[in-house]
Amino acid sequence: MVHRNDLFAFHALLARITAPDRRPPRILALCGAGLSAASGLPTFRGATGALWETHDPMTLATPEAFRRDPVLVWRFYAHRRSVALHARPNAGHRALAALARNCPGFLCLTQNVDGLSPRAGHPPAQLQTLHGSLFDLRCARAGCGYVERDNRQEPLWAATTADDDDILSVLPRCPACRDRGRSSLLRPGVVWFGEALDKAMVDEVDTWIDAGKIDLMLVVGTSAEVYPAAGYVDVAREEGAVVASVNLDAADLGCLSGMQPEDFAFGGDAAQLLPRMLEPLIGELSQTGEWLEAKEDS
Ligand code: BV8
16 A cells, blocks of 8 residues: 555655665656646646636647647637746745755656746756747747747737737747748647657656666656656656655546555645655745755754
């Protein structure tokens, strides 16, 4: 039976894998929409707000949907950009960022495209955004290759009438194509269903995984249903990792199917649980909301 909500046993595990007479710990995390829920962002399969109740995000996050109706898809992403820009990283994002600063052997894989982990100060070298970012834009025309990073323009296009033809005329367009006398739309710099993850990034993750035994795999706020991202949980297990799942929904602890007796399942809000789970390695969350450095050994 897995350790359910057993903080004492989890802290004992952290003590073992960080013992001074041992090689430095290697910790991998896979994060999903549940990590950003406490920041007010709806989860991917939850309601995405009144504007989108009639649309299943899974049907909009595809190249086919963009080809079919770029205005509808851009309105979906502009809405999510706006919600994410007005949200703030929560204590869960900050706990993982503090863990990265205190533990060079920690790598965080996030499925989230909301930009909240980078805004929480997560060291870029220890964060892989598997599915891209709402704030990257790239040319929709195959072969162009134009990419604009970290575009936080809000709103993304000048207000027009609600008429889709008007909106189509103001959607962002590729400046590289324009310089070559073409007109191509820019699209959100995210990985849609049916699209491959960035190969260079996947190779970097694989190189990290192949570099040695993994001591702990944190699975945070994800239904672990989307592949190849969810596959990293099984890969970590094969590399010897103990798995600790953090999920609001006890039934949806993601990787429960393959859980082993030494694994952990914590039921609750990631923003509340992660600071307590990681306290031995990151110190206490101060009242000011900033992170105290890990306490010196008393
Ligand atoms: C690809 C960006 C191939 C866009 C996203 C096997 C292998 C490979 C592929 C497949 C495969 N089987 C099926 C596939 C195809 C597909 C797939 O996985 N489909 C699923 C539906 C079965 N995969 C793909 O298409 C991938 N591409 O395989 O390409 C290829 C190869 C070569 C050449 C061409 C093609 C690409 C997948 C990426 C899709 N893009 N995002 C956007 O965001 O708009 S996925 C998107 O959905 C998210 O990024 C995320 O990954 C996923 C949502 O999952 P979660 O984050 O887990 O969110 P969810 O709402 O489901 O769950 C939230 C959880 O949090 C819940 O468990 C809840 O209980 C919990 N929770 C809620 N509140 C809290 C909480 N927990 C803690 N605290 C809280 N407060």
